[in-house]
Amino acid sequence: MAGASTAAAVAAAVATATAASSTKVSSSTPYLTSSSTFSSSATIPPPITMSSSQLPWTPDSPMQIGFVGAGRMAEAIAMGIIVSGKVEANNVMASAPSDKNLWHFQNLGCRTTHSNTEVLQNCSIVFFATKPHILPIVLAEVSPAVTRKHVLVSVAAGVSLHTLEKLLPPKSRVLRIMPNLPCRVQEGAVVMTRGRYAEKCETEYLQNLLSVCGLCEEVPEAYINIHTGLSGSGVAYVCMFSEALAEGAIKLGMPSGLAHQIAAQTLLGAAKLLLQSGQHPAQLRSEVCTPGGTTIYGLHALEQGGLRAAAMNAVEAATRRAQELNKQS
Structure with missing residues (x-):
């Protein structure tokens, strides 16, 4: 049709x-009507408490969140976590080849750069929000900067955990997420799945972080593509x-x-x-x-x-x- x-x-x-x-x-004849104005139904969950032995970073210091790729989906996630108060804008860094998309992050008060490697050098949780066909090139570029402290999160549609782990250094902590644009107004739907070396506590932290963007569920990887067709x-x-x-x-x-x-x-x-x-x-x-x-x-x-x-x-x-x-x- x-x-x-x-x-x-x-x-x-x-x-x-x-x-x-x-x-x-x-x-x-009954009609469904509403005179109420819009208000977000997303609730902000309490922070997850973790020991330094559980995480590859120090939880007592402000979490540094990075975005490699600064398109609409990256902006939507950033707006969700910043507007909710989960993360301060000055603790967020984004990279892109030009200033075309970076001005959205600059207006939010985030740090910006044209160097993808600089994001890895300054941030522990890094979202890769590039186009799927560009992601392998970007991962090859930043791989030398990846350490055990990093939690790497792919937002690219159609790029499997197996492929991500193959392109990154051995035992990298990798997760896949599939958000949708309403994350921008904290009414999104996000699903996530973790790779072989991502710990449960890291998954819980990420789920807690993203839950301010709306619904956030951990699912088997097979559901990611279905979620793309349904919600993305x-x-x-x-x-x-x-x-x-x-x-x-x-x-x-x-x-x-x-x-x-x-x-x-x-x-x-x-x-x-x-x-x-x-x-x-x-x-x-x-x-x-x-x-x-x-x-x-x-x-x-x-x-x-x-x-x-x-x-x-x-x-x-x-x-x-x-x-x-x-x-x-």
């Missing part, structure tokens, strides 16, 4: 439900759906700004309702539907447009692509 036809199905569903509401009005790429799917919802309302005469604001708030409210209630999506969906009401007409239009199959196909296609990248690395 092409994206254009799916978006058309969403817009058609909005129009169908709107038309149904104009022909049949029932005061008993899923942000774009949701944005497309939000855009299509708004365009359905715009087509019917609602001002563009208001339509996009309401569409985004509807997605936010529905997501919070799902998470806080713990109910299956189908159960909450049924609560919005009444016999002969507007919602069932809209849902019928979505089913006719193939929304469900298109969404499932999108997750599978993105996951397959991540697996292909894994084989190429």
Whole structure:
């Protein structure tokens, strides 16, 4: 199912439900509404206490966090841990070939450099947030600077732990994570998996650090690619759906700004309702539907447009692509 036809199905569903509401009005029809303003649901967990014998750094001194690569995902993670108060901005260093991306870090108050090796020389936890095809070149460059004090975290899609450990010095402490862009507003979804030589305490520290960015779970490595298709790429799917919802309302005469604001708030409210209630999506969906009401007409239009199959196909296609990248690395 092409994206254009799916978006058309969403817009058609909005129009169908709107038309149904104009022909049949029932005061008993329930709607999910929210008058509350946005607030982050992420909670900041207490710091993990570890002895110096457990970690390759001294926990009493401020943790130095490094980013090799300063793109959007690196910025999202940095914003999450800095805004939450977990790490002070002056204890974060980022590197990139040019100033194009570094200014985001500079505005946060972080240290910046054009030298990847300098990040390794100054930081104990280092996130590698480069493009997957560039990562092997970067790892070869910084390998001489890697020591036992380092915990190395790859954010690159499709680069396996086996490949990372092969490219780095023997027994390097390596982890893979897959975040998504909402980490920037502390509402992200992050999964992580550790290599053979990463200790449990290091994994716990990293999980504690990243939990301020939103949900953070340790998973088997096989789930990383699935998470990429579901959540890493899923942000774009949701944005497309939000855009299509708004365009359905715009087509019917609602001002563009208001339509996009309401569409985004509807997605936010529905997501919070799902998470806080713990109910299956189908159960909450049924609560919005009444016999002969507007919602069932809209849902019928979505089913006719193939929304469900298109969404499932999108997750599978993105996951397959991540697996292909894994084989190429």
